[in-house]
Amino acid sequence: MRYDFDTVIDRNNTNSVKWDFCDKFFGTKDVLPLWVADMDFQSPRPVIDAVRRVAEHGIFGYTGIPQSYYDAAIGWMKRRHNWDIQQNWFVFTPGVVTAINMLVRAFAQPGDGIVLQTPVYYPFFSCVKNNDCRVVDNPLRLENGQYVMDLGDLEKKIDDRTKMIILCSPHNPVGRVWTKKELTELGALCLRRNLLIITDEIHEDIVYPGSTHTAFASIDPKFADRTITCTSASKTFNLAGLHISNIIVPGPDLMRRFQQTLMRCAVHSADPFGVAATEAAYRHGEDWLGQLLDYLKDNLSFMTQYIEKKMPQIGLIQPQGTYLAWLDCRYIGIPQTELKDCIIYKAKLGIEEGVPFGAAEPGYFRLNFACPRSILKEALERLEKVVTSN
Ligand SMILES: Cc1ncc(COP(=O)(O)O)c(C=O)c1O
Structure with missing residues (x-):
């Protein structure tokens, strides 16, 4: 069509x-x-039809995640990003920003440092500050018309209380699609300096010819163990108002701790429209x-x-x-x-x-x-x- x-x-x-x-x-x-x-x-159109079917049923009760949703999301990641993910790695939140706020709460203490690569999507600053943590500013450098990461600067700024980096990949607002090489170098540094990586990959599907998005956690199982990947069909298919995001947590220990925080905030149910729309988008979009x-x-x-x-x-x-x-x-x-x-x-x-x-x-x-x-x-x-x- x-x-x-x-x-x-x-x-x-x-x-x-x-x-x-x-x-x-x-x-x-x-x-x-x-x-x-x-x-x-x-x-x-298939997304609109799926939402219409839910609307016409007319009962909007508490909603869970069906097997078919997992299959659609896992298939999407494999087809589009060559990343094999497992069903027990999923956590669902009403939004990526909600997830990042809760991840900071789960894995950092007040006063801890959290790395941001600026300029960056500004709610990241609130995620750090809402949890009484400190922004460790690692500015991007403009080189030959494109922004690049400054890992030398990052290495110098990490101290004992620097806990994690919130990576934006692809990057809002500067539009970089980080290469596998750049991400690999960043990952090596994070391993060496014991940083947790929260990677916001909400823009993963909007990539132009000449660039390829690499899911950070797909690069190396050692990265995956300490990475939480935030994704959603919301940017790709324009579903932001339907409030569902897929947070991928391969590490069992990170998963356990994150789930405790989710429980404390009683985040456990999904929106019937969001579930239907996302599955339809991943299957037919x-x-x-x-x-x-x-x-x-x-x-x-x-x-x-x-x-x-x-x-x-x-x-x-x-x-x-x-x-x-x-x-x-x-x-x-x-x-x-x-x-x-x-x-x-x-x-x-x-x-x-x-x-x-x-x-x-x-x-x-x-x-x-x-x-x-x-x-x-x-x-x-x-x-x-x-x-x-x-
Ligand atoms: C990098 C990035 N992360 C997260 C969001 C918002 O995600 P959500 O609506 O799922 O909280 C946006 C929206 O612009 C974004 O650009």
Whole structure:
């Protein structure tokens, strides 16, 4: 079946955080929203049908995870990521951020250090702080137009109380799809320095030609033993509101400790819509995903060419994965103190500034390009207007 990603589907008045609640974030409703990381596209038809079947049954009681769900998720990981996972490695949480908060609570004590590779998805900072732990900042380095890890810096910053790293792979917001070599080197360091690895691989399926996502825990059984992998079909198939994520914990000791924390927080049941939608997506969504990736790649090329031609003063860090673009707007001729206001209130563009992600300096913005091309074009035109009026 051919899917249509061009048609604009009105998301106003659907309680969408991205569209209906942007005033809470930007202080105004009058922006074109390209912020929150969900997509302005409908999920694949088999997913919609699965959700409809649950809705029409009309009884929304407590829900468990059927064997068929495990089989679908295990099959997906094998087919798409060449990773063999076992059924007894699964834990289910309503979200990846929920899981990471609970993992920090399970495996770190107040005052312990937790490594973040900044700039990074900013709820990671809250996961550390909510549990009274310390951020150990290991900034990424920009080299030849791409960000790289600085393992020398990391090695120096680890002390006796540094317990874990929260890895973002693929990386939000800088769009890196880490190579197997980079991940192997990081893993070796974590083994040597006794760090636990929480790897957030929620963007694992959104990867562009030329890059390949490697599941960190699949590289080496020694890595797997000390790694917890956070995944979900939510980014891939646009299911974030359905609240189910698959957390993969191969190490029995880590599993036991994590389950104790889950029990203390009474996290044990699943959402019937989330279960049905995720299984349908993993079973029947591959064709849609192929078309989505083509569309996103074309959106990215469109944006790259637009920026090169009309706003070359903006630096677009080419994402290898994710549908998020990291824009370097430091040299567009607008004073840094006015930049955010200019983009949000003058251009009326709802994109997020980089400082909360831990960007070393102001002037960076994150733009979500998972939208129909006409919306992306409108966003770029708005940006161009403020850039060229300076
Ligand atoms: C890296 C990363 N992790 C987690 C999330 C959110 O996951 P969840 O909605 O399952 O908590 C996002 C959403 O943007 C993300 O980019």
